[in-house]
Amino acid sequence: MINESPKLMSTKEAIKKFVHDGDTLSITSCGTAGPYALIHEIIRQKKKNLTAVQATCMHELDLLAGCGCLKKVISSWSYRIVKGQRAFDRGVVEYNIEVQDYTNYTVAAMLMAGALNLPFFPAKPSILYTDIWNRHKEGMFKLIDNPFNPKEKVLLVPAIKPDVAIVHCQRVDQDGNAQLWGALGTVKHGALASKRIIVSAEEMVPREVVRLSPNNTIIPGFRVDAICIEPWGAHPSEVLGYYDMDRMMVGLYSAASVSKSLFSSWVDEWIYNIEDRYHYIEHYTDVYGMQPLHKLRARVYPSASVNLGSSFLKDMELLELKMDDILDAPEMFEVEVDEN
Amino acid sequence: MINESPKLMSTKEAIKKFVHDGDTLSITSCGTAGPYALIHEIIRQKKKNLTAVQATCMHELDLLAGCGCLKKVISSWSYRIVKGQRAFDRGVVEYNIEVQDYTNYTVAAMLMAGALNLPFFPAKPSILYTDIWNRHKEGMFKLIDNPFNPKEKVLLVPAIKPDVAIVHCQRVDQDGNAQLWGALGTVKHGALASKRIIVSAEEMVPREVVRLSPNNTIIPGFRVDAICIEPWGAHPSEVLGYYDMDRMMVGLYSAASVSKSLFSSWVDEWIYNIEDRYHYIEHYTDVYGMQPLHKLRARVYPSASVNLGSSFLKDMELLELKMDDILDAPEMFEVEVDEN
């Protein structure tokens, strides 16, 4: 019953169906809950010429750039824990990737404008005093007179409407209602700005669970195109309430990223020679055993409940008015009907 | 302990301290959870020349206009269940109140721009084909060329920065972290756009409860100026998880509102001759007994919990590194200190 959903499909199918070469790809995570199961599948399917949009990333862009999937990047920050040229830096040269630098706020603002279906969003003038402005100027921003206060200039960023968003969240129901909690980053706007939305989740829950926590739903089901159930789908990043970041695996990746050959072996071992996320985790436990994963598992720390109750109890409250009362109302008139 | 908060005060004190004649007042509710305890106190203290901002209202504006507190109204909808001239309509004439009509979206957009501290927000061109536009035009809106797409015109609304916001919510902690759930309407932006924020809540809860439900906090404590604990503070409107709308009391008020003398008796009985919300509810039960209130009380229908846990258990996770290891690090150097 719970799995009866036309939107439920394998990650392989979802990426095949909804991510096309040349698409603008919204990577919605901002540090936490990176959609790595989806990213790995995009790489496995050798998608090309993607424009990636992501405010702050861990190594999502490093992977995609290094594997030759990108032609352009719109971002503001990339996590680095090691010195040296990373896969991203090499990929930029090798695949001639265009890099547009923004700030976290302006990427978030462009996505929010896209999500709200507005043409642009105001940014703050602090950018005017930087080389982000000096380098890009009117190519990326517009500086206009504030029509409500002619003495003031206002900097604008345009809306972004990505073709497809990839999201990893905690839970989803069979209708696609996607729930995320903890730090929300840019996930909601990154998803809702996009034309198509692929949601991978740690688990599918019955409708009733979602309907008992409506304030945690960040994407309503009718906006979701594909639902993929991927436990450990954000590994090696973290998912609140499920598992911590695998800092050692992140370190291992980072160490590989600075060398062309190590990177190549890493992606062979963990992406190309792996069928899907299930086998990725199997491979992980083959290599390191269950212990490291066990140590990452979140302990139970349940949120405090809120009362969603109203005064009525029944499924449908029937008002206490006698049918005779209604039929006696002067508005009533009679018609004849054929009972057949 | 729980009540030790410098921001905790009586509603009387909060209105006296933070609402001044001539202020722009943000009435943050949008149908549900009207801040009636705070509204009644504003009327009791005979505040004057307020500019009220509220997207959709029940009878908050009707009361304030009828009692002579307003000089201007920025709104888009007012609930009417009876025909005839209401207190609002009479007040507009008697006190020469300026009425600026917007739409729900544009009021919400002006508040959002204010909350985000941006100068303006784009609106949609559907307004251009209405008399809202024909009547106000550049007085309230600005129509500019989209600098990113010169063929397109974009309608803008300015940010509103009210002087003070009144909010009624479900629960708050001693730091002022205010929690609201259910339909969120315009509450968050109505509050955060404002310079000062008065929060009344159904109950104060220990800090621990808020910290176990951080996604329900809509106003962080450092933004809140006054905390007023007012059970039944939104009566006769409803508060999810606490009580339903008192439809009969709303009807009674509405019936009174259409007559100048009935309105006058109503506000005497329920506002001017009442000391505070505690006595308002006492008066209600004096008149109607406890039964109607009991019927309104919400049944328990607790939300589904989410896991906020991480892998660590302790208050502070101490890493397993021997102190000797640290002291052997080559970065270490020695200094002499006077132990006294």
Place this chain on the structure above:
Amino acid sequence: MKIKTIKLTYEEIMCSAASRELNDGDVVFVGQGYPILAALLAKKSGKNLTLIMEGGIIEFNLYRPPIHIADMTAMKGCAASCELIEIFGYYLFGGYFDVGFLGASQIDKYGNINTSFQRFPDKRIAGSGGANEIGGYAKRIVIMMRHGRFVNELPYITTPGWLKGGNSREEAGLPGGPHAVITQKGVFKFEKDTKEIYLESIHPKVNLKKLLRSVPWDLKVADDLKQTPLPTQEELDILRTWAPGVSIGRARWGFRQLEFLKQLAEERKQRNLKYEQKFSN
């Protein structure tokens, strides 16, 4: 043929007719009052609908007829709750609403709407509420007009319909447009090319001539003008048990409630009086 006589009201016919304008799978932005009843009937007939209210409630259940846009009776068991601006920006402006279900107090030949503003042009809240943008951006607008009427020229336009007809709405850059108008007299649709309104079906026992006289222009009538189908007995039962105020008129229902309240106050006063007498003796 077996003939039976049933009693019903035109409001009940309106709700039933409006429910037929909703299709399986529709995402529906529902206004308060009659639209919500029509949505209930459509749901009960097995159509899978996603109902949305602008206060910030997505995919809700109907336990009790909500009376405003953030009514808590709709919050119990909804799939998502959010802010008002999110409903407009993310979903309405994005073109994700298949149907926008509106009320109207006045409407013109091309489905342009005056939601409620009528008498004090400078002194009242216009009352567009959410209707302006809903009328501007939902794919199909369904309008239920109970007390209102057709006028040649709206004294105040709150909500764009087909503007001046023809391609004028499309040229203005607005998607969608009015699809049906349902009144106490009949069901109206819009001509494909001219976008002028015409009578598609007439409710039982309504006099066509009178109807035509009540419209201040030469109203077009469908060649194959039908009678609006009657609500089924099941539909009538649902409406009458779930929202009797609608069947018999909201005013009477409200009046009945007020009477009850006054009676309660009176009883209470008498009881207090007795106590006072008892303790003063």
Place this chain on the structure above:
Amino acid sequence: MKIKTIKLTYEEIMCSAASRELNDGDVVFVGQGYPILAALLAKKSGKNLTLIMEGGIIEFNLYRPPIHIADMTAMKGCAASCELIEIFGYYLFGGYFDVGFLGASQIDKYGNINTSFQRFPDKRIAGSGGANEIGGYAKRIVIMMRHGRFVNELPYITTPGWLKGGNSREEAGLPGGPHAVITQKGVFKFEKDTKEIYLESIHPKVNLKKLLRSVPWDLKVADDLKQTPLPTQEELDILRTWAPGVSIGRARWGFRQLEFLKQLAEERKQRNLKYEQKFSN
């Protein structure tokens, strides 16, 4: 007088010095790494601080050093969680952050910052992250610069400091401004009028001449140049037990972790080999 010899690192001195720049009651926007450690020390010393991270975490507890802006170690027991854009719009742009705590890789005479962009001017993500707007709108900017250096001209400006000094920042309409810079050598402040940076205190055993030579302009030095106070033993204990990677250098700590992982993989391989041999026999 009782003299004792203690061992410590300059990073530990930096954290302790930075913690003293936070005042009781401050709302603090904290960057990752050293700023978070300084905030912890200030909290432990009894200052009431509201700590905020841009991923959407407000008033959080420190269980473990978070390593990125939405690190889940900071979500357990926080007072509010929200979206990134809300942190910027509602609170930073509104002027509610008393302190913006930033890292820097290069900094000029007036506290303008290059966060991380250095070598491939057209080919890397500039790396402003949240720093641009934080530097623009927090009331006091405190900058911790560990590996970075002072330069005459920044090859890439990501974050405005006092711009060209004097009133230039105010004239640009930016509030606040840089308040302190803390390096491995000393604590720097800015002159009230010229906004030029000067050395306020020097860390123990740092050679002033060498320090001055490392700055490519004629660095001003406070008339009453002091020695930066040492961390207390309690502060050192906190740092070393809570974030040993910082005391001994993150790289070494990371290396140690990797060694552990490789060892684990090796053990596992051996075990699998044994199984295979066992079953192939």
